[in-house]
Amino acid sequence: MACEPPDPPITPYLMVGNGHRAVDWYIRAFAGRQCNRFDAEDGRLAHAMVELANGGAIYIADEFPEMIDTVGTLAPDSLGGTTVTVALAVDDVDAWLERARAEGACTIREPVDEFYGRHARLRDPFGHVWSLTGPRRDAG
Numbered sequence: 001m002a003c004e005p006p007d008p009p010i011t012p013y014l015m016v017g018n019g020h021r022a023v024d025w026y027i028r029a030f031a032g033r034q035c036n037r038f039d040a041e042d043g044r045l046a047h048a049m050v051e052l053a054n055g056g057a058i059y060i061a062d063e064f065p066e067m068i069d070t071v072g073t074l075a076p077d078s079l080g081g082t083t084v085t086v087a088l089a090v091d092d093v094d095a096w097l098e099r100a101r102a103e104g105a106c107t108i109r110e111p112v113d114e115f116y117g118r119h120a121r122l123r124d125p126f127g128h129v130w131s132l133t134g135p136r137r138d139a140g
Contacts (some may be wrong), residue, residue: 013059
């Protein structure tokens with residue numbers, strides 16, 4: 001995936017409480033790379049794009065509560081939870097979950113083989129919930 005326009009057809013935009021720390025976390029936990037990063041004058045993260053190892057991408061920004069009328073959302077910590085789960089298709093659910101756990105993610109659901117594939121769920125340190133899906137362990 002190129003790290004310049006055109007952007008992917010749909011990209012989750014994650015509001016967080018500490019954008020700079022979040023970018024670094026997603027790079028480590030999801031084997032990503034930063035494509036771009038723009039800071040606001042006050043030092044908060046205005047926007048960043050991180051390409052994930054599975055070929056997907058996410059946008060990340062610090063929340064700007066003073067701009068809620070134009071931004072439209074806050075970080076999960078400010079909301080008391082999140083209203084969306086980000087589905088992440090991966091090649092090895094267990095490996096991706098373990099890498100995220102090693103970086104501080106909380107497991108919501110341990111990996112299990114379902115009719116549609118292997119599935120696990122985690123909450124990242126910034127309050128976002130991720131659903132990891134991939135090939136079943138018994139598929140080979």
